[in-house]
Amino acid sequence: VELTVNARNKDEAREIVKDACDKLICNPIMEDYGVTLEEIG
Amino acid sequence: MRFGIVQFPGSNCDNDALYATSANLGAQSQFLWHKDTSIPSDIDCVVLPGGFSYGDYLRSGAIARFSPIMREVISFAHRGGYVIGICNGFQVLTESGLLPGALARNSGQLFSCKTVHLKTINNETAFSSAYSIAEVISLPIAHGEGSYFADEETIEELEARKQVVFRYCDSLGAVTIESNPNGSIHNIAGVVNRKGNVFGLMPHPERVCDSHLGNSDGLGVFRSVMDTVSLVIA
Numbered sequence: 001v002e003l004t005v006n007a008r009n010k011d012e013a014r015e016i017v018k019d020a021c022d023k024l025i026c027n028p029i030m031e032d033y034g035v036t037l038e039e040i041g
Numbered sequence: 042m043r044f045g046i047v048q049f050p051g052s053n054c055d056n057d058a059l060y061a062t063s064a065n066l067g068a069q070s071q072f073l074w075h076k077d078t079s080i081p082s083d084i085d086c087v088v089l090p091g092g093f094s095y096g097d098y099l100r101s102g103a104i105a106r107f108s109p110i111m112r113e114v115i116s117f118a119h120r121g122g123y124v125i126g127i128c129n130g131f132q133v134l135t136e137s138g139l140l141p142g143a144l145a146r147n148s149g150q151l152f153s154c155k156t157v158h159l160k161t162i163n164n165e166t167a168f169s170s171a172y173s174i175a176e177v178i179s180l181p182i183a184h185g186e187g188s189y190f191a192d193e194e195t196i197e198e199l200e201a202r203k204q205v206v207f208r209y210c211d212s213l214g215a216v217t218i219e220s221n222p223n224g225s226i227h228n229i230a231g232v233v234n235r236k237g238n239v240f241g242l243m244p245h246p247e248r249v250c251d252s253h254l255g256n257s258d259g260l261g262v263f264r265s266v267m268d269t270v271s272l273v274i275a
Contacts, residue, residue: 024107027100027136029143030190 001025010037042267043069045084047114047130049094049105050075054127054247058090061250066263075108085270086123087114089130091183091245101144101186102132111137123167123266124239128184131231131241140234140241141199142191144184148224152185157222157244159230160210163203166233167269168240171261177214178258180244182222187243189225189232196226207231207242 003020007013017035026033044062048055055072063070073080073087075094080087095104105111111133118124118139126134134140147153156179161172172178191199199205208228211220221228223243231242246259 024103025099027103027143029135029192030145 004040010039013037042085042270043071043081043083044263045071045073045080045087047073047087047089047110048075049092049108049133051094051096052090052092052129054091054129054245057245058088058127058247061247061260062088062263065250065257065260066267068263068267073110075105075110077110078113080110080113080117080122084117084122086125086266087117088247089114089124089126089133090247091128091130094129094133097129100136101129102134102136105129105133106136115139118234118239121236121238123270125168125262125266126239126241127245127247128182128187128243131243132186134239134241139239140232141195142189142232144186144243145188145190145224146186147184147188147222152183153187153222154181154183155222156181157230158210158212158214158220159207159244160214160216161206162208163206163233165203166206166237166240166265168231168233168242168262168265169206170265170268172265175214177210177212178261179249179256180246180259181248182244184223184243187223187225189223189229189243191226199229199232200227202235204233204235205229205231206233206240207244 246262249259
């Protein structure tokens with residue numbers, strides 16, 4: 001899953017993505033996830 | 042007795058559920074729209090039907106969980122209202138946290154569409170009281186993500202509290218690996234929550250409620266709820 005987020009820095013970007021994974025993108029009962037950040041623009 | 046059948050974008054068993062509960066069972070039944078922000082006060086049981094809610098994007102039931110009606114269904118369940126989730130509805134219930142566990146992709150990785158046998162494990166629930174203990178019934182399945190999964194501790198708790206209502210079995214009632222169509226742990230086909238008012242089932246009882254179809258084994262699920270509600274009201 002690729003997400004594009006607006007953030008001031010990598011830590012903030014990671015938090016936004018992590019929050020999205022925990023609330024929606026991932027079902028922790030049967031899935032796990034990792035986050036790889038790439039700065040664009 | 043009045044059933045409320047939720048219609049999500051992508052539901053495709055909503056009319057079957059309405060027909061089964063009204064024409065076959067003889068109860069009152071109505072649709073509830075996914076954007077509804079309330080459930081009528083005379084609804085006794087909410088049914089989340091099968092289908093592909095919101096296209097099953099991301100993960101089955103993951104989007105439906107956030108729909109306006111689900112906020113009301115969760116509140117309804119917490120107040121003790123009866124809720125049945127069938128197939129995609131079961132997936133919505135686990136995603137919502139109303140039932141434990143999750144429905145993972147079938148062990149064979151393929152969509153499975155056929156008739157299976159179920160063994161009644163617990164007939165002391167509001168959703169199975171019309172069946173005899175160990176009674177074998179035949180219901181159709183049609184799913185790609187129906188492999189019931191939960192961690193070991195949760196499974197032990199479900200078993201200890203008799204929350205497993207139906208298991209996949211063969212025609213003689215033997216619970217075997219061969220009779221498990223999707224790889225569900227302990228051949229689990231249907232579970233009830235700890236409080237006993239929320240039920241999830243992967244097979245489709247609403248599709249076999251009319252004797253004209255040659256099988257009315259599914260009617261017992263809805264009859265059980267009606268009997269239970271009648272007892273509560275009486």
